[in-house]
Amino acid sequence: MKEVLQKIRPTTEERQRVNQVVEKCTHNLQDRITKKGLEVEVSLQGSIAKDTWISGDNNIDIFLIFSHKYTKEQLKKYGLKIGILSEYEIAYAEHPYVRNFLQGYEIDVVPAYQFKEGIRSSVDRTPLHTEYVKTHLKDKDQVRLLKKFTRSIGVYGSDLKVQGFSGYLCELLVIKYGTFLTVLKAASSWKLGECLFLEQLPEKEFTEPFIFIDPVDKERNVAAVVSLENFAKFIYHSREYLKNPQPVYFFREPEHYTRVKGTALYRIDFTVDVIDDILFPQLRKTRDYLVRMLETHGFCVFNTAVYDSGILLELSVFELPPFKKHVGPPIYEEEHCDRFLEKHKTIRIQNDRIYAVVKRKYVRAEDLLQGLLNKRQGFGKDLMKAKAVLTLVSKDADILTYD
Amino acid sequence: MKEVLQKIRPTTEERQRVNQVVEKCTHNLQDRITKKGLEVEVSLQGSIAKDTWISGDNNIDIFLIFSHKYTKEQLKKYGLKIGILSEYEIAYAEHPYVRNFLQGYEIDVVPAYQFKEGIRSSVDRTPLHTEYVKTHLKDKDQVRLLKKFTRSIGVYGSDLKVQGFSGYLCELLVIKYGTFLTVLKAASSWKLGECLFLEQLPEKEFTEPFIFIDPVDKERNVAAVVSLENFAKFIYHSREYLKNPQPVYFFREPEHYTRVKGTALYRIDFTVDVIDDILFPQLRKTRDYLVRMLETHGFCVFNTAVYDSGILLELSVFELPPFKKHVGPPIYEEEHCDRFLEKHKTIRIQNDRIYAVVKRKYVRAEDLLQGLLNKRQGFGKDLMKAKAVLTLVSKDADILTYD
Numbered sequence: 001m002k003e004v005l006q007k008i009r010p011t012t013e014e015r016q017r018v019n020q021v022v023e024k025c026t027h028n029l030q031d032r033i034t035k036k037g038l039e040v041e042v043s044l045q046g047s048i049a050k051d052t053w054i055s056g057d058n059n060i061d062i063f064l065i066f067s068h069k070y071t072k073e074q075l076k077k078y079g080l081k082i083g084i085l086s087e088y089e090i091a092y093a094e095h096p097y098v099r100n101f102l103q104g105y106e107i108d109v110v111p112a113y114q115f116k117e118g119i120r121s122s123v124d125r126t127p128l129h130t131e132y133v134k135t136h137l138k139d140k141d142q143v144r145l146l147k148k149f150t151r152s153i154g155v156y157g158s159d160l161k162v163q164g165f166s167g168y169l170c171e172l173l174v175i176k177y178g179t180f181l182t183v184l185k186a187a188s189s190w191k192l193g194e195c196l197f198l199e200q201l202p203e204k205e206f207t208e209p210f211i212f213i214d215p216v217d218k219e220r221n222v223a224a225v226v227s228l229e230n231f232a233k234f235i236y237h238s239r240e241y242l243k244n245p246q247p248v249y250f251f252r253e254p255e256h257y258t259r260v261k262g263t264a265l266y267r268i269d270f271t272v273d274v275i276d277d278i279l280f281p282q283l284r285k286t287r288d289y290l291v292r293m294l295e296t297h298g299f300c301v302f303n304t305a306v307y308d309s310g311i312l313l314e315l316s317v318f319e320l321p322p323f324k325k326h327v328g329p330p331i332y333e334e335e336h337c338d339r340f341l342e343k344h345k346t347i348r349i350q351n352d353r354i355y356a357v358v359k360r361k362y363v364r365a366e367d368l369l370q371g372l373l374n375k376r377q378g379f380g381k382d383l384m385k386a387k388a389v390l391t392l393v394s395k396d397a398d399i400l401t402y403d
Numbered sequence: 404m405k406e407v408l409q410k411i412r413p414t415t416e417e418r419q420r421v422n423q424v425v426e427k428c429t430h431n432l433q434d435r436i437t438k439k440g441l442e443v444e445v446s447l448q449g450s451i452a453k454d455t456w457i458s459g460d461n462n463i464d465i466f467l468i469f470s471h472k473y474t475k476e477q478l479k480k481y482g483l484k485i486g487i488l489s490e491y492e493i494a495y496a497e498h499p500y501v502r503n504f505l506q507g508y509e510i511d512v513v514p515a516y517q518f519k520e521g522i523r524s525s526v527d528r529t530p531l532h533t534e535y536v537k538t539h540l541k542d543k544d545q546v547r548l549l550k551k552f553t554r555s556i557g558v559y560g561s562d563l564k565v566q567g568f569s570g571y572l573c574e575l576l577v578i579k580y581g582t583f584l585t586v587l588k589a590a591s592s593w594k595l596g597e598c599l600f601l602e603q604l605p606e607k608e609f610t611e612p613f614i615f616i617d618p619v620d621k622e623r624n625v626a627a628v629v630s631l632e633n634f635a636k637f638i639y640h641s642r643e644y645l646k647n648p649q650p651v652y653f654f655r656e657p658e659h660y661t662r663v664k665g666t667a668l669y670r671i672d673f674t675v676d677v678i679d680d681i682l683f684p685q686l687r688k689t690r691d692y693l694v695r696m697l698e699t700h701g702f703c704v705f706n707t708a709v710y711d712s713g714i715l716l717e718l719s720v721f722e723l724p725p726f727k728k729h730v731g732p733p734i735y736e737e738e739h740c741d742r743f744l745e746k747h748k749t750i751r752i753q754n755d756r757i758y759a760v761v762k763r764k765y766v767r768a769e770d771l772l773q774g775l776l777n778k779r780q781g782f783g784k785d786l787m788k789a790k791a792v793l794t795l796v797s798k799d800a801d802i803l804t805y806d
Contacts, residue, residue, distance in 0.1 A: 191735045192755060232734040232755040260760055262724030316724045321665030331635040332594045352595060352635040357663055
């Protein structure tokens with residue numbers, strides 16, 4: 001573990017460089033605020049502020065904390081105006097903010113409201129989180145280990161692409177259990193719906209697979225975004241690491257999608273320009289719809305994944321006989337039977353149901369998928385209009401995927 | 404209907420010929436009984452006695468009705484001794500009896516006990532049935548029509564091969580509803596578990612699809628053997644006939660098994676020498692077992708049938724990829740997971756379950772079937788030892804089948 005920490009703990013030089021950049025930016029921002037005479041406080045947030053960052057991280061979060069006297073429109077307008085410090089792009093959370101690129105760092109300047117009796121936007125809570133971690137976290141290296149570990153096994157990140165563990169969640173876990181290893185030991189016997197808390201017993205019923213009550217807001221589940229699969233992965237890898245605690249476990253490369261021999265692998269690539277947090281829920285919704293349709297039509301889906309620009313579908317049954325049973329009503333329903341008989345001249349009887357043998361519309365899964373792509377029912381909103389290309393992949397798909 | 408009746412009502416010559424044969428046999432049997440000094444009554448039973456037989460029928464039932472003073476052993480012994488009138492074979496119901504072949508007739512000589520306070524064997528009830536029908540049935544031609552109709556649509560016969568309507572059941576239906584057409588009209592709206600009776604309300608709960616309380620024994624369901632499918636077929640054809648009452652409906656030829664294009668059709672032929680009533684339940688039990696196994700292994704069964712010497716299996720999915728998912732325990736069950744991990748080195752996670760990708764034992768349905776034939780688990784008793792041959796049928800199977 002020492003070996004690992006040596007690699008992931010920021011060096012003195014790294015710290016100095018970051019501090020210089022932070023100081024420079026803060027100074028700059030403060031200057032503009034004073035010049036405009038605004039009631040806004042500049043505040044360093046995120047893992048730099050909490051000193052839980054990992055060597056090599058290049059993300060700096062600076063918050064512009066606005067007085068409540070400003071409207072949302074003003075906050076947005078001033079936030080963007082003040083926030084531009086260098087080369088930049090506009091990023092989006094609940095409202096837009098500026099992402100600056102300076103000396104190799106990504107510096108997010110995020111406008112938020114001063115936290116008073118209640119929050120007006122989801123980012124308003126961040127300074128409270130920073131404060132809580134600063135005052136409660138004893139061993140920051142333990143958080144570094146946990147973050148690196150979750151990143152290595154592919155469950156780090158609370159965005160809707162990864163649906164994993166946020167940095168704050170990692171910090172809370174270490175605050176609760178003390179060390180990286182005790183977190184893993186606890187996780188080894190977590191159950192579905194595991195509900196953890198630090199300050200207050202939860203009052204609300206949470207329905208997510210994993211619950212960690214936010215110590216600054218007992219109504220909120222910090223782990224709400226964690227998918228069932230990522231929760232399971234964390235439990236699994238916790239046990240595996242404890243059985244055989246090797247440093248390599250912290251430095252895994254993300255794995256590309258591997259297929260199974262004899263299956264048919266299809267990919268659907270969409271040309272669509274929306275942010276990941278909007279794209280991935282739509283990809284998953286569309287994926288689930290396609291799986292339902294494939295199985296309804298008699299095909300068997302072996303595995304699926306979503307990726308940055310589309311959906312992977314791996315099928316174990318992808319060709320079917322040209323005819324199928326079309327099951328009709330039970331014999332006792334005379335009217336329904338008569339209506340069925342009007343449509344189908346020859347019927348057969350199985351148990352107490354009538355059925356017809358009809359031509360299958362889609363003998364090959366590929367044709368069904370192409371048919372669904374032409375119609376676009378049940379697709380995510382932005383995927384309905386996007387250009388889409390269906391390909392039968394002959395080898396492994398060289399793609400980083402998410403479940 | 405007149406046209407039909409002209410064809411199926413026995414002619415005067417036919418009646419005379421039958422009466423002569425019956426008289427001759429009865430005389431012969433009576434003679435032997437007198438010589439041996441036995442307390443046995445000779446009695447004509449069946450459709451000849453009730454005059455509900457159809458032109459061309461060649462089956463005569465003569466009962467030897469024994470006093471209760473004889474043991475079952477004696478009844479069996481005397482029954483076989485007295486009963487041989489010509490060329491013969493030994494047939495089996497609950498106990499053996501003699502089937503004579505004489506002047507083109509099959510003459511069954513069946514020993515039974517005199518019905519007193521209770522029955523000692525299932526055939527003892529027959530004389531009561533005959534008596535009941537004789538005294539309650541008004542229009543015998545209506546029974547002829549119903550019997551011929553059920554035979555034509557393939558649901559006539561209360562043996563375990565057909566699992567259909569017995570002659571007695573047809574007679575009771577006409578006694579209940581009056582005519583062939585009114586039986587069909589009633590049948591058109593029969594429901595699952597339809598429960599009919601003539602004399603007494605049923606006291607027992609019957610679980611069969613179709614129930615007709617025996618008027619001479621309210622504990623007994625005359626339609627007990629009728630399968631769900633034959634019940635449904637009768638309802639279906641009743642409606643169809645009423646829509647378009649053509650004489651051809653009475654003179655259908657039994658249809659051979661027809662397959663559907665693109666499926667794979669397998670037949671398993673057994674070399675086994677047991678009577679149909681023993682064979683067919685075993686064929687069905689074995690068929691159901693094979694279907695379960697095929698589906699467990701990922702194949703899709705489209706249709707099945709049993710026939711005089713075996714089983715037909717028609718598959719719509721009969722080849723699969725060489726690998727399959729082997730689903731393990733939920734991640735929360737640590738011990739089970741560890742045991743699974745001992746067996747499978749690489750696992751994956753889907754939702755909250757671990758699974759391994761393993762080599763499929765049977766890629767082709769044929770190999771699985773051959774494997775099951777080699778083991779013979781779950782097979783009917785007599786089929787376990789019988790010689791069995793599995794064949795992939797390339798065209799239609801030229802076989803009369805039963806469901």
